[in-house]
Structures are given as structure tokens and as C-alpha cells.
Amino acid sequence: GAGVSQSPRYKVTKRGQDVALRCDPISGHVSLYWYRQALGQGPEFLTYFNYEAQQDKSGLPNDRFSAERPEGSISTLTIQRTEQRDSAMYRCASSGGTDTQYFGPGTRLTVL
Amino acid sequence: GEDVEQSLFLSVREGDSSVINCTYTDSSSTYLYWYKQEPGAGLQLLTYIFSNMDMKQDQRLTVLLNKKDKHLSLRIADTQTGDSAIYFCAEILRSGAGSYQLTFGKGTKLSVIP
Numbered sequence: 001g002a003g004v005s006q007s008p009r010y011k012v013t014k015r016g017q018d019v020a021l022r023c024d025p026i027s028g029h030v031s032l033y034w035y036r037q038a039l040g041q042g043p044e045f046l047t048y049f050n051y052e053a054q055q056d057k058s059g060l061p062n063d064r065f066s067a068e069r070p071e072g073s074i075s076t077l078t079i080q081r082t083e084q085r086d087s088a089m090y091r092c093a094s095s096g097g098t099d100t101q102y103f104g105p106g107t108r109l110t111v112l
Numbered sequence: 113g114e115d116v117e118q119s120l121f122l123s124v125r126e127g128d129s130s131v132i133n134c135t136y137t138d139s140s141s142t143y144l145y146w147y148k149q150e151p152g153a154g155l156q157l158l159t160y161i162f163s164n165m166d167m168k169q170d171q172r173l174t175v176l177l178n179k180k181d182k183h184l185s186l187r188i189a190d191t192q193t194g195d196s197a198i199y200f201c202a203e204i205l206r207s208g209a210g211s212y213q214l215t216f217g218k219g220t221k222l223s224v225i226p
Contacts, residue, residue, distance in 0.1 A: 004154075033211070042116070042200050042216025043155070048209070056209035091155065099143050099204050099212050103155040 002026075004104035006092050012110045013082055021077045021107045025094030032075050033101060034067060037089040049075060082111045118201050118217035125225050130188040132220045134201030137182060141203040144177065146186045149198040149219065158186075158199070188222075196224045 005024045013019050025032050030051050035043035046065070048056040051072040060066070064082075069075040079086055087110050093101035115137040124130045136144065146158040161168045161175045161184070168175045174187040188195055198219040204212050 031212075033214075035214070040218065042202070042218050043214070044216075045211075045213040048207075048211035048213070050210065056207055056211035056213075058207065058209065059213075093155075093214075095212070100145075100157065100160065101212075101214060102157060103147070105154040 004092055004094050004102055006090075006104040006107050008107060009105060010108045010110075012112065014112050015082060015084060017082055018078065018080045019082055019109065021079075021090050021109070023075045023077070023092030023094075023104060025073065025075070025092070026096070026102060029094035029096045029102075030072070031095040031097065031101075032069060033093040033095070034075070034077050035091045035093065037091055037106070039088075043089075043091050046077070079109075082109075084111050087111045115215050116201055116203055116217035118199075118220045120218065121221050121223070123223045123225060124191050126191060126193060128191055130186075130191045130195065130222055130224075132186045132188075132199050132201075132222065134184040134186075134217055135182055136184065136201070136203045136215075138203060138205055138215075139179070139182065141205060143204050144175075144184050145202040145204070145214070146173075146175065147200040147202060147216075149200065155200065191222075191224050193224045193226055196222055198222070 032049040034046040037043040045059040049069040091106045093103045145160040147155045172189045202214045202216045
């Protein structure tokens with residue numbers, strides 16, 4: 001596609017439910033990143049994929065968070081047993097092998 | 113974002129120049145970036161500068177880098193109301209796992225007064 005797309009744009013869920021957030025990177029980009037942005041803060045790194053390999057998950061806050069990119073294109077970030085503190089904007093970015101990352105519109109997650 | 117610091121607010125009159133400042137901590141950063149965030153929109157890459165450069169100009173945007181002081185600035189000439197947004201400074205660091213992680217400041221909210 002022309003840019004990075006993410007879905008859904010908004011997600012409201014109840015505490016304890018699982019959510020899956022989707023990212024579709026720029027076509028041909030091998031690197032894919034997930035970031036989380038709390039209100040009033042800058043984005044913070046969660047995890048990184050090189051093609052389908054998850055090479056860095058050092059930013060995932062706990063084991064309720066997981067991500068996959070099975071075919072090296074679309075990625076899914078899953079949060080199990082959501083908690084109110086998980087409420088944030090979740091941003092995906094892709095890169096074509098240079099350092100420059102291009103971001104999608106984000107998914108605003110609200111956990112009630 | 114604690115490693116990258118920015119002032120939180122800036123207010124300027126339309127037509128004036130805006131200067132947004134940023135300090136970063138890691139001298140090994142290869143690139144430094146400015147992103148723009150408008151309400152309801154994603155993070156838009158505005159410009160970037162390679163760490164061995166002092167200055168980069170791109171139309172109304174001028175980026176200055178003082179590597180000795182780890183200071184980065186973004187100057188917007190002839191600021192317009194459409195420039196009202198939050199501007200994020202970010203440095204890029206290569207992790208031991210091979211990822212290029214962006215570390216962002218908290219963002220500077222630019223308000224342009226007509």
C-alpha cells in the first residue's frame with residue numbers, strides 16, 4: 001500500500017478481554033516496529049521484526065503482550081487479559097532497510 | 113522518552129519563525145529525527161539529519177545539530193496555522209538485538225496565533 005495502515009483505528013474493550021491489533025506495513029519493507037504512546041508522552045519501543053523473525057521484544061512490558069508476523073508482511077500485536085493501564089495509542093512503523101521509520105495512524109485502545 | 117528532552121509548549125504568531133529545541137543523550141545516534149503529530153493523525157516524518165552534519169535545510173524547515181552539546185533544533189520559517197501540532201524529536205539507537213529503536217521526547221506542542 002501507499003503507507004502503513006493499522007486496524008482498528010479505535011478499540012474499546014472491557015478489562016480482562018483479549019485484543020488483537022493489526023499492522024499492514026509499506027509494501028516491501030522488511031523491518032516492522034511496534035510502539036506504545038501514553039497520553040502526553042512520546043512513543044516507546046515495544047518490539048521489532050526483521051521479515052517474519054521477531055528479533056527484539058525487549059520493550060514488551062510483560063508476558064500478556066505478544067506479537068507475530070508470520071509471513072513477513074502483516075503483523076498482529078495481541079494483548080491478553082487487558083488491564084486499564086494498557087490503555088494507550090499503539091503505533092506501528094515500517095522501514096525499508098534504512099534507519100528511517102514510517103508510522104501508521106495508530107490504534108487507540110481504551111480498556112474500561 | 114526520558115533520554116530525549118524538549119520543552120512542552122511553544123506559542124508563536126503567524127508569519128513568525130518557530131524554533132523547537134531538543135537535547136539527546138546518546139552520542140552514538142546515527143540519525144536524529146523530527147516527527148509531526150496532528151490531532152487524529154499518525155506520526156508524520158518531517159525531516160532528519162545525519163549525525164555528521166551540522167545543518168540541513170528543507171524548504172521552510174531548518175535543522176541545526178550541535179553534536180558536542182547533543183542539541184538539536186528545528187526552525188520553521190513563516191509559521192502558518194497549519195503548522196500547529198505536536199513536534200517530536202527522536203534519536204535512533206541500534207540495540208544489541210539488531211533493531212533500530214527510536215527514542216522520543218515528550219513532544220513540543222506548537223500553537224500558532226493568527
